[in-house]
Amino acid sequence: MTIEWFALLLAAAVPLAAPLLFAALGEVISETAGVINIELEGMMLVGAFTGVAGALMSGDLIVAFTAALVGGVLVATLQGVACFIFGANQVVAGIVLNILALGATTFLLVSALGADVTRAVVTLTPLPIPLLSDIPLIGKALFSQNIVVYLAYLAVPVVWYLIAKTRFGLTLKSVGEKPAAAEAMGVDVVRTRWIALLLCGALAGIGGGLLTLGGLGVFTPNITKGIGFIALAAVIFGRWKPVGAFGAVMLFSLVDAFQIRAQALGLPVPYQLLVALPYVVTLLALALFVSKMRPPAALAINFEK
Amino acid sequence: MRTRKMLPVLALSALLALTACTSDGAPQGGDNGDEPTLRVAVILPGETTDKGFNKTGEQTVELLEKEFGAEATLTESVNPAQQVDVYRQYAQQGYDLVVGWGGQFSDGAVAAAEEFPDTKFLVVSSAVENGSNLASYDTALEDWHFVGGYLMGRLSKTGVVGQVSGQCFASTASGQNGTRDGAKYANPDIEWLATYTGDFEDPTKAQQAAQAMIDQGADMLATNLNQGVYGVVQAAKASPGVGVVTEWLDNSADAPGVILSGVDKSYARFVGVKVQQILDGTWKGEHERFFLPEDWGPAIFKTADIPDDVYQDALDVQAKIASGELDVVRDETCPG
Numbered sequence: 001m002t003i004e005w006f007a008l009l010l011a012a013a014v015p016l017a018a019p020l021l022f023a024a025l026g027e028v029i030s031e032t033a034g035v036i037n038i039e040l041e042g043m044m045l046v047g048a049f050t051g052v053a054g055a056l057m058s059g060d061l062i063v064a065f066t067a068a069l070v071g072g073v074l075v076a077t078l079q080g081v082a083c084f085i086f087g088a089n090q091v092v093a094g095i096v097l098n099i100l101a102l103g104a105t106t107f108l109l110v111s112a113l114g115a116d117v118t119r120a121v122v123t124l125t126p127l128p129i130p131l132l133s134d135i136p137l138i139g140k141a142l143f144s145q146n147i148v149v150y151l152a153y154l155a156v157p158v159v160w161y162l163i164a165k166t167r168f169g170l171t172l173k174s175v176g177e178k179p180a181a182a183e184a185m186g187v188d189v190v191r192t193r194w195i196a197l198l199l200c201g202a203l204a205g206i207g208g209g210l211l212t213l214g215g216l217g218v219f220t221p222n223i224t225k226g227i228g229f230i231a232l233a234a235v236i237f238g239r240w241k242p243v244g245a246f247g248a249v250m251l252f253s254l255v256d257a258f259q260i261r262a263q264a265l266g267l268p269v270p271y272q273l274l275v276a277l278p279y280v281v282t283l284l285a286l287a288l289f290v291s292k293m294r295p296p297a298a299l300a301i302n303f304e305k
Numbered sequence: 306m307r308t309r310k311m312l313p314v315l316a317l318s319a320l321l322a323l324t325a326c327t328s329d330g331a332p333q334g335g336d337n338g339d340e341p342t343l344r345v346a347v348i349l350p351g352e353t354t355d356k357g358f359n360k361t362g363e364q365t366v367e368l369l370e371k372e373f374g375a376e377a378t379l380t381e382s383v384n385p386a387q388q389v390d391v392y393r394q395y396a397q398q399g400y401d402l403v404v405g406w407g408g409q410f411s412d413g414a415v416a417a418a419e420e421f422p423d424t425k426f427l428v429v430s431s432a433v434e435n436g437s438n439l440a441s442y443d444t445a446l447e448d449w450h451f452v453g454g455y456l457m458g459r460l461s462k463t464g465v466v467g468q469v470s471g472q473c474f475a476s477t478a479s480g481q482n483g484t485r486d487g488a489k490y491a492n493p494d495i496e497w498l499a500t501y502t503g504d505f506e507d508p509t510k511a512q513q514a515a516q517a518m519i520d521q522g523a524d525m526l527a528t529n530l531n532q533g534v535y536g537v538v539q540a541a542k543a544s545p546g547v548g549v550v551t552e553w554l555d556n557s558a559d560a561p562g563v564i565l566s567g568v569d570k571s572y573a574r575f576v577g578v579k580v581q582q583i584l585d586g587t588w589k590g591e592h593e594r595f596f597l598p599e600d601w602g603p604a605i606f607k608t609a610d611i612p613d614d615v616y617q618d619a620l621d622v623q624a625k626i627a628s629g630e631l632d633v634v635r636d637e638t639c640p641g
Contacts, residue, residue, distance in 0.1 A: 008520045012513060110354065120539070120560075216508055216539050220532035225507050260510065261517040263500040263640070264467065270641030271473060275503035 003137065009257050011141035015214060017253035018145075018152035019044065019207040023231035024238070024245040025159045026072075026203030031240055032163055033196035034176035034298040035083075038094025039075055041228025042101030043201050046071040047208025049105040052219040053112070055121035064121070065148070065209050072205020075101060076197050083302055084190055090300045098228075106221040120217035124148060124210075148210050155203070160242040172196055176296035179303045189303045204228070230282060237285050239293050248285070255281045343580065345369050346395040347379040347404045348388065355531055357553045362406040365573040373580055388413030396421035402583065404429065404576060408476070414439055418590075425588065427579055429572045430476055437590040442575055443476055447483030448597035449570035450527075451633045452604045452623045453550050454487025456566055457525040458495050459615045460548060461488075467498030467518040469537050470529035471505030473639035477529055482636035484527045490622070498523055499640065505531040512536030519544045525565075528552065538563055548610065555606040567606045599627040 023040050030037055037043065047068040054067025075097055082093040124146035132143035163169040171192055174182040179189045211227075212219050230252055238244025256278040263274055345366075353363040359381065366377040383391050388405070392413045395403045405414050405428040414426040418439035431441040457466045466488050468481050485497045498518045502510040511533035515526055519540060526541060527550045528534045534551060541547040541563045548565040557564040575595050582588040597604065604623050607616050625631035 008517075012516060016509075016513065110352065120535070123539075211509065215543065216512060216536060218508065218535045218539075220506060220508055220535065222506070223508065225504065225509070257513065260500060260502070260513045261520075264498045264514070264517045264521060266498070266640075268641060270639070271501040272503065273641070275501070 005261075007137040007141060009254070009261055010138065011144075012257040012261070013250070013253040014141050015145055015149050016257055017249050018149040018214070019210045020227055020231045020234065020249045020253065021152040021246065022155065022207030022210065023204040023228055024234045024249050025155050025242055026200035026207075027232060027235045028159060028238070028240060028242050028245050029163070029172065029203075030196045030200035031235055031296060031299055032169075032176050033172045033193050034179060034296050034301065034303075035079075035193050035197050035200075036090050036094065036300040037076070037079060037197070037200055037204075038091055038232070039079055039097035039101065039228075040094075040200075040204055040232050041224055041226065042094075042098040043072040043075040043204035044208035044211065044228045044231075045101045045105055045222070045224045046075050047205030048212045048223050049108065049208075049219050050074075050205070051209030052121055052212045052217075053108075055213060059122055061122060061124060061213065064213055065206060068209025068213070069202045069205045072201040072203070072208060073198055074201070075205075076201025079201075080194055080197050084194065087302055087304070090302065102222055105219075109219060109221060121213070123213055123215050123217045146214060148206070148214065152207075152210070156242055156246045163242065173296075175303075176298055179298050179301075183303070183305065193303070204231075207231075230278075233282055233286060236293070236295070237282070237289060239289075240295060248282075251285065252278050252282055343369075343373060343375040343402070343583070344400045345375050345377045345402045345404065345580065346400045347377070347406055348383045348391055348395075348410055349379055349381045349406045350383060350385070350409060351531060352381050353379075356556055356559070357531055357534070357551075359406070359531075361553050361571040361573055364571060365404070365406075365576045368573050368577055369580060372577060373584070375580065383410070385409045385413075389416050392417035392426065393420065396424040400424060402427060402580065405431070406572075407431075408443075411441070414441075425583060427576070429576070432592045434592045435590050439590050440579065440588065440592065442572075442579070442593040442595060444570060444572065444575065445594060445596045445633070445635060446476060446480035446570060447486070447633045447635050448626050449568050449604050450480045450483035450552075451487035451490070451626060452619055453527060453552075453566070453568040454484035454489075455491045455622050456487075456605055456611070456615070456619045457484070457527060457548075457550055458488035458491025459618065460565065460611065461492070461495065461523075461525045462546070463522045463524045464492065464494060465496040465498065465518075465522040466525040466527070467500070467521075467523045468527040468529065469511050469514045469518070469533070470499070470501050471531070471533060472503060473501050475637040478637045478639050479635050481527075481529060482638070483633060486633065486636070487622075488525075496522070501640070502530075502533060505529075505533055508533050508536030508539070510536070512540045515540035516544075519547055524548065525550065550605075557606065557608045561608075562610060565608055565610045569602070569604055569606060597623070597627050599624070601627065 050071030051064050051068030055064035082088040083090050129143040133139045175189050175192045183189045234245045234248035237248040259274040259277045349359045349362045351359040353359050369375040369377040402425045408431040411431045411433045414428045418426045426439045428441040430443050433441045488495050500514040515537040524547050538560050541549045551567040
């Protein structure tokens with residue numbers, strides 16, 4: 001393992017983390033307002049699907065990412081209708097939506113896109129930033145990514161600013177902590193939660209789109225493979241803070257990139273152990289840190305006037 | 306909980322049930338004509354759109370119809386947890402032979418074979434047997450993959466080749482280690498890289514694994530994946546000079562100049578052997594292993610990117626394996 005090997009590891013982890021970042025940041029916004037989205041995985045899966053469908057139909061990446069965003073928002077809307085209008089339990093509705101997203105995308109893949117399902121679509125190409133991308137070792141990792149990966153990292157300070165420094169952020173927090181008091185102060189709790197939920201859907205949808213449009217170019221059934229749940233865990237591990245979630249996502253992605261590279265080095269370790277490593281690290285991190293954390297007081301509790 | 310709160314959940318569940326039904330149709334019985342034709346059903350773990358293992362299941366059905374005039378049908382995407390029911394449905398409809406396409410369908414065949422002694426059950430890539438109506442077979446995958454590995458060894462310019470696989474168990478290991486031994490037979494100094502992603506269906510992980518190998522200098526990559534294969538192809542596409550050897554079918558048209566060949570190791574022909582045994586009355590409820598036969602035809606697909614002389618050398622290696630002149634050792638070991 002040389003220093004170059006670690007540079008390549010970083011270069012692998014940076015784009016790997018980007019879809020997770022979008023989803024985790026969206027979930028931070030939503031949970032700050034007291035709405036938990038177990039269906040984060042489903043939002044990403046539908047976004048990954050509609051993104052590829054949009055690319056297949058238009059051949060244009062802006063249309064494709066718009067479609068991915070709409071896909072995530074669609075799942076968020078279903079969650080909102082179930083919970084805010086019909087008063088369904090947020091966790092139960094989220095679980096059902098995950099199963100629905102898996103069934104619907106798998107079904108539509110064959111029925112709507114037909115036999116052409118595996119035709120590769122247009123994907124994003126790297127956009128090296130002049131000068132910065134020439135920095136030895138880390139230049140390629142950090143500054144030779146595609147535009148949406150840059151946006152994922154830029155979204156971290158943006159979401160931090162939104163929550164910590166703006167009036168809207170304060171409203172989100174009040175709705176997530178003491179919704180009754182917020183309502184009494186004239187805040188429209190349900191409306192605020194709708195906005196937070198839809199923002200989460202949009203971001204998770206883009207994250208899903210990045211998964212397929214960021215280089216893979218195809219959609220396969222259940223392509224998200226549980227990363228939505230990892231993003232969900234990253235929000236808790238990150239103490240419901242954008243920067244914390246960012247740290248958790250980076251840890252998971254680095255370990256994930258490490259394990260897959262470690263195998264090719266021929267380490268005398270059963271591959272099953274290496275494959276499990278990112279999940280073990282996430283689990284340990286949650287077990288060690290989660291007891292000291294307090295979620296938003298009204299998380300997952302529907303507001304009734 | 307009030308019923309009003311349950312409504313959306315129930316509505317979603319109903320929708321879900323609808324989509325589930327349409328994608329997983331129950332097997333349909335056909336009318337027997339006056340001639341007693343052999344009725345065969347094949348149970349697939351995935352969809353025939355995979356351009357791989359499941360597609361060869363569909364080819365089996367076509368082969369049985371064409372060569373034996375059999376009435377053959379298949380069910381796609383059978384969840385292994387539901388296998389007994391699917392076996393049972395076909396047996397109740399009077400099918401003569403039900404084929405489980407993959408070792409994951411072994412348990413259901415054991416149970417169904419006991420329940421329906423007049424129906425024959427066959428599981429491919431498995432070792433189950435009951436001495437009467439349950440048989441299975443696997444193939445010496447190392448024979449086929451040795452030829453693919455030899456081709457990779459000859460085509461590699463960097464002297465580094467690798468394979469991205471899903472999971473390691475006896476049969477997948479024998480194939481992967483066959484690829485390794487073939488590459489080393491072509492070039493004893495070749496560096497061999499191997500990664501199991503833990504998931505045949507995860508293209509994102511496969512792309513990562515392939516990229517890691519490319520970063521280490523690999524320019525020829527083999528695959529043992531289902532949907533995951535797209536990730537390897539995408540990683541190779543993004544790195545000029547890197548070629549991929551897939552398996553089961555010739556997929557080179559999907560990525561010309563990137564997918565350079567594929568290993569043709571379809572199980573379809575051996576189902577034909579078993580059906581012939583039924584017709585001849587020589588069927589035994591036993592496990593068999595089939596080796597690369599001399600009349601197999603090319604075990605690797607030819608594309609324009611393979612020089613004629615290299616391809617011919619690979620076919621010569623294949624002929625030596627089939628004739629027994631070259632002994633390929635079966636190695637079922639997994640890393641660690």
